[in-house]
Amino acid sequence: MPSSRCGSPGGLPPCAGRKPRRSRPEWLTFHRCADGLDQNPRGGPVLLRVVRTVVVAGLFLASAPAATAAAPEPPVVTPAPQSMESNGRAVRVPHQVGLVLGSGVDESSSELLRATLSRAGAREIVDRPAGLTVVAGLITDERVRGSLRAVGGEVPAQPRPEGYSLAARGGLVVLAGNDGDGVYYAAQTLRQLASPGRIAAVKVVDHPAMALRGSIEGFYGAPWSHADRLDQLAFYGDVKANTYIYTPKDDVYLRERWREPYPPGDLARLRELVTAAARHHVEFTYAVSPGLSICYSDPADLRSLRDKLASLYAQGTRSFYVALDDISYTRWNCAGDQDKYGPPGREAAGRAQAELLNAVQRGYLDTVEGAKPLQMVPTEYSDVADSAYKRVLRETLDERIVVQWTGTDVVPPSISVADARKAAEVWGRKVFLWDNYPVNDFGQTTGRLLLAPYDKREAGLHAALSGIVLNPMNQAAPSKVALFGGAAFAWNDTGYDAARTWRAAASYLAAGDPRVTEALLAFFDTQHLAPTFGEVPWQPQAPVLKAKVDAVRAQPGGRPLRDLAAYADLLAAAPERIRAGVPDPAFSAQAKPWLDALDLWGAALQSTVEGLRTGDQGAFARAKELAAEAAKIRTIPGTTRPQGPVRVADGVLDTFIAEAPNLPRA
Known part of the structure; x- marks a missing residue:
């Protein structure tokens, strides 16, 4: 087979017998061979093929209507990027996605990108351009940098260590790392931008403030x-x-x-x-x-x-x-x-x-x-x-x-x-x-x-x-x-x-499950107190629960009591939701004494609310018994130093349950 190598910005010779055609824009220059094979300077066809796709994507984007003020808000990404803004409509994830990797993409970054695209709905990930193409590599790579600009991304004037730029629009997503760490962190951001069937269209320029x-x-x-x-x-x-x-x-x-x-x-x-x-x-x-x-x-x-x-x-x-x-x-x-x-x-x-x-x-x-x-x-x-x-x-x-x-x-x-x-x-x-x-x-x-x-x-x-x-x-x-x-x-x-x-x-x-997230936040609130070496903590105990019981103290009925009743139901249900819904079994195992205690404290609060609603002294008695049972639960031997009885919203929940029988009824 005759050898006919394409010319490229990297210095490869043009195809023999055919004047190379130059595609626009200028920075995306490439040459098409007579036999249709594009070669990159490293000897493979992939990157120049994606450059052609970038050109097509750029032309498509140029013909699309300009973004309006109604552009969607970017999703929450943590850590919060230094700069992130909407870049138009969400990018659709088709069944086949092209993943084109330049320099600086290690195995961990590649695996993360593939896992993210699979979770977003890609059934086949190929190493060539497709209906959606994802380009990742170092920002010093001219093709990665050019692809970034094609979708409105920003090349930082002074790239910072571990930083990256990311842009998504139309049929193209580009991740440009300032170094190998930056590529990996760009992939971590993409993980949060992706959801079933789509990737948020955003422009990100990011780097860590602390080394x-x-x-x-x-x-x-x-x-x-x-x-x-x-x-x-x-x-x-x-x-x-x-x-x-x-x-x-x-x-x-x-x-x-x-x-x-x-x-x-x-x-x-x-x-x-x-x-x-x-x-x-x-x-x-x-x-x-x-x-x-x-x-x-x-x-x-x-x-x-x-x-x-x-x-x-x-x-x-x-x-x-x-x-x-x-x-x-x-x-x-x-x-x-x-x-x-x-x-x-x-x-x-x-x-x-x-x-x-x-x-x-x-x-x-x-x-x-x-x-x-x-x-x-x-x-x-x-x-x-x-x-x-x-x-x-x-x-x-x-x-x-x-x-x-x-x-x-x-x-x-x-x-x-x-x-x-x-x-x-x-x-x-x-x-x-x-x-x-x-x-x-x-x-x-x-x-x-x-x-x-x-x-x-x-x-x-x-x-x-x-x-x-x-x-x-x-x-x-x-x-x-x-x-x-x-x-x-x-x-x-x-x-x-x-x-x-x-x-x-x-x-x-909670792996994104809203009901499990709600249960975790309620549980976190019961463990909110943060002590110092002195007597005054630097974070208070159970601020959400305290606001609700304080409202009932001020008005022991009506809307405050209904709100507390709903929250008592959440606290009572939270341990089982967490055990069943948090994918990491170590969380439930290591938090077991506190979850077990919350089972009882939640039921005790439910009984207390019932007593306030009906005046049933038996409900108050049941609450007292449940609270006493909860107070017996201790930390797992051989773990925490020092050992002792577990505390759940102490000073808030126990105090309210003890004083509730003496509150006036509405």
Whole structure:
């Protein structure tokens, strides 16, 4: 067969014996061969075929009526994109869809795109143009960029890391990533734009406001299971979080026995986590905590620390962290430190820790390929007051080392931009927020799930922070409620809406089922209280339920009582709806004591409403019995630290049921 290769913008020669025809617009130049075969510069026909389709789509769009003011509102996407606007009528998804992939599309992004198109109704996905064509690749690819412009998309003047542009209109959808992460995040946005039979026609230009976003498994008590961690890493990909810091306090090989190597089985599981994290575009960060026993002046301990990090490097880890929190710096662990640094104290501790951390950064991480800058949490991590300890670290710590900070307290009620700027001043660099929410390993959280929205963090923090990770609960699956919000805030803090994102988190857990979403939100409300280390919580308990019972107190009948009756029915039905309707079985398993208690509390509230409606004292008595039974339910042994009786809308629901018999009847 004669060889007749087409000319192209990439420099391939024109077809012999035929003058190439140029198609418009100019940036979509391609050549058609005499035998009809289009070749791309990489040797395959696919991309130039899609360019021809783009031309056709562009001509079709040019002849279509101009968009009117009645263009549909874009759907809710979380995290909220930096810019998203309607681009006309929704794109119909036919049975056959073309998926054309350029450079920068990894296997995870490709699989996500295929799954999204299949759920939207595509029965056949082909690698050539079709009735609907989806183009994905790097924005530096001229063909991807040209396709983006053809459907009204915007090419950013200064592409940001992890950012992307997306546009959909007519028969074409284009995803242009600023890098490989950006392609993946564009695919995650497309997942939310797609619904059965259609894709929302929008234009998006997006990038994260903060470079580090995710979670730090840094709580006391039972660590997450391996299955929990794998599930969490997939979840982080969905919500565009890119950081998971592994440092459970009860992993003895990173804390009490940090000098010892991991057993082979443990090391294999860590390797699996590293691999899974990369698949979901998440950085697995290993954090070792040597502070309980390290001798800073002993070269053998420095070697042990390097050996521990090297053992994780061999498993694929490239991000490392030294945790120096929750230790005493008023005593040394060895006589050699006294000899080298003098009497223990803030300044001496600062000098010892700075030397250790600099040695890890310069003596180890700088010598291995691909290692990220070292991260650390200092012993003084929860305030903005200057000190001799902070001064020494500020003046001597390698400027590349990332410093974590928990806010103005261990569990701060709020975090302002001014707080973060002050922290940056005392540490001499932007700080990395370790946010102790929704962690439930301290006394004030006994018997609680913390399911309120991620809130009270000021818009604009991206200017003062290098990132945010949340410290979650022992219960991994319920922690997704807060983690969903934290990831959305870190991606776009100025566009963050706490209530909207909370509802989106419920819908995510419910796989979009509105009845299950409604049940989850009612359940979340009963677990809304967020304690601090003091007596005053930073989020109130059960605000929706409280408003309804307060209305009945003010008017014990009529519309307020009817509203409360309907809500009591919802609370009573919510546990079974959640058990049956949330696809992730871990959520119901880990929330089991609270769901079991809500079964009883919901029935008790129903009986209370019946008593208020009829005056039946037997109904009040049944409510009292059900409440007493609910109060006996305790947390699952061996999980949450501390253990105790579970709490469901405490201070609101129990108080109202107890006082209801004494309320006047309408």
